[in-house]
Amino acid sequence: MEALAKADFLEKGERKAKPLVLYRPTAKTGLISWLTTVDHKRIGFLYGITGLFFFIFGGLEALMIRIQLAVPNNTFLTSAQYSEMFTMHGTTMIFLVVMPIGAAFFNFIMPLQIGARDVAFPRLNAFSFWTFLVGAIIVNLGWFMKDGAPDAGWFGYAPLTTRTFSPTHAIDMWVMGLQLLGVASIAAALNFIVTIINLRAPGMTMMRLPVFTWMTLFTSFLIILSFPAITIALVEIMMDRLFGTNFFEVSNGGLPILWQHLFWVFGHPEVYILILPAMGIISEILPTFSRKPLFGYPIVVFSGASIGFLGFGVWSHHMFTTGMGTTATAAFALMTMAIAVPTGVKIFNWIGTLWGGHLAMRTPMMFAIGFLWMFMIGGLSGIMHSAAPADAQQHGSYFVVAHFHYVLIGGSLFALFAGIHYWFPLMFGRKVSEFWGKMSFWLVFIGFNVTFFPMHFLGLQGMPRRTFTYDGNMGWAEGNMIATVGAFILAVGVATYFSTMVYTYYKGERTTKDPWDGRTLEWSLPNPPPEYNFQVIPTVHARDGWWWAKGHRDEIAKEEAEHKKDDDAHGGIHMPFQSIYPFFASCGILVAAIGIAVIDPANTHDYPGFWGPKIAVTILGGAIMFVSVVLWSLEGADGYHIHLNDDGSIKGEEGHGYGSH
């Protein structure tokens, strides 16, 4: 590392070859190193930190909602503030918490699991993160403005979101922010698809991929195929709002139901985008702590594929009460029941993995088994919704709220918590205390159930969603009070969890390599993993590659020594240069997004034609982005080579000048 940390830019000798703007930054520490990083592990870390930061926001919004609903006729929040709270709670938790924390694992873990040194397009990966951050900023900008935060629900149903009913910029920011989050997600997903298909280590055939990597691949396909639907829906609402088109203008032939269809064509695959990574994490943790290979690996993989495939054919079960007609309703009801089958198959495979295993009840395992149980409850109430007549009763009630929190907290979040615990030693070289880990698990588990189980009853008693208060004689007071108490227990649990993590990051017990006696390739690395990941690209001989290697140390050592010699012979380990342009491109997007979504349209009396601050800022942002992208492509995908000592420290490094190829 010493050799690289000298200067932010290349040596003088190399400067001659190219103009100033194309020098590649080489800082390895400090702010510049983070802004220009292309290292998948650092980008994963950035995703994780950002996700956890917004988790605090989303959590506080949830607590406000629960305080407001604790007692009948409460006046803690106004109805307008309440609408902002539930809109931003949903938007934040889905797009700014579960997706980025999932992306953090995709980035950090997936390349390590397939034996790669980075993702296929490292700079595109950085661009994905920065654009995600810009989207997150735009969505949340309303809190600091007089227009207020978005308040039309996370689903943003037209025509509520049209200018007639939501005249302020709050919805513009929501629309623009979601567009950018879509761009970021699609760019990241394309990168992961290419990485998994093309950057596998020798011997890592598709049917040897760890299940988490498989789920990353399926999730990425879901993202690239479903996000366009919401992007187009958002384009249409944006056109309506900015240019007065008629997509959702009923008086001119627009059909607001189209929004619902486009939104849920995206929205239902999105549910699987949130849960498939969780299923992947669980499929890694259960075998490790059961000391058994995953039961029925091919079936688990193909179930994941069928869930992803069927996920595109069930969207209208969100719309059973819109009067689609009996044929469509029956078809979507059948598809929805069908999709429960592969999900159930997975549950049975996980139980089969546990069966007869030597269970080590460590904290990640506690969260994983909690997931299994809670996700099953959420899944069962989900099947209840698939029957259209039953759904007509439950639609828009707290029963639905209970259902999707069981799948999103009991499912996604429990798995992400399990994953953070599981991979923490690998990421930071320290281990979380078992006492505090288990304490946080029980607090979260109890708090979660106390909060959301009563909501099943509230829903069946007729309490509607998104209502900011209720009357005392409706019979909902006790259930709501219990839920609010539960929410605070959950908050204490989450606070315990993260305090433990922060403490462990600084003061936790140091661990050795492979503390859990893992099965997949990431555990073959020292912790934290070096920038180049693998000293020698591993050769994979079996499905659980690292597990196999542990039983065949001599063969592996011999093989690696040979490959290391070959590596050195043809130039050493290739590392990509860092780049500032993904960050600049995202900055341009931020400026353009502010122009489009935040600034008032020009008053034609003050400015000639359509020129005004709005257009000027938008064009400025677009220009910054365009120039950045041009420079990005001109600087090229070159890099440098490093040579290692036997202990993994860097022996030497050759900077590859510009135009060497």
Add this chain to the structure above:
Amino acid sequence: MSTAAATIDHHNDPSTSTGIPNKKLLMWAFLASDCMFFGCLISTHLIYRLHPPPGTPNARDVFSIELTSFSTFILLMSSLMMALAVNAIQKGNLRSLRWSLLTTIFFGCIFLGCQVYEFRNFVFEKHLTITNSILGTTFFTLTGTHGLHVLIGVIWLSGMLIYSFTGRLTEKQAIDVESMGLYWHFVDIVWIVIFTAVYLLEYI
């Protein structure tokens, strides 16, 4: 995928598990995604076409099928030139590459010019605007989005043409031209779908 090959060029051509270059795979995956973008817009147009409110202009009175057929033909011919450009760079023939790229750009510009003319004609002569009817809304949004794709393609092609004069574009970078070509062909194919679903459908 042997690590022993001494001539691996890590920067431009990492040896991949499947043998398919990364950039090509990226472009194919992106085009799959782009299919969904256009799919949603075309569906929107087709659905709204079925429910025109009273007073919506008749599409047949507005469209000029002769002009659009001509620009469609030109766009298809540009695909031929694009294919020749890819062929040229794969053989390292820069001179042929430049001529082919220039012709592709020229044809792309003709298409864009026809579209600008068509839009102006519709707005000022036929009084079909983006706001005054649902037909205008879906028509201009859909064909405008396609036009934007063509524009991006023309800018990309022009950038590549300029880059070919720096001397850094050789047959080793053929994949850069090839993935650009994939994009260009895709934009043409989408136009065939749009031409059928938006224009020809009105004449059945």
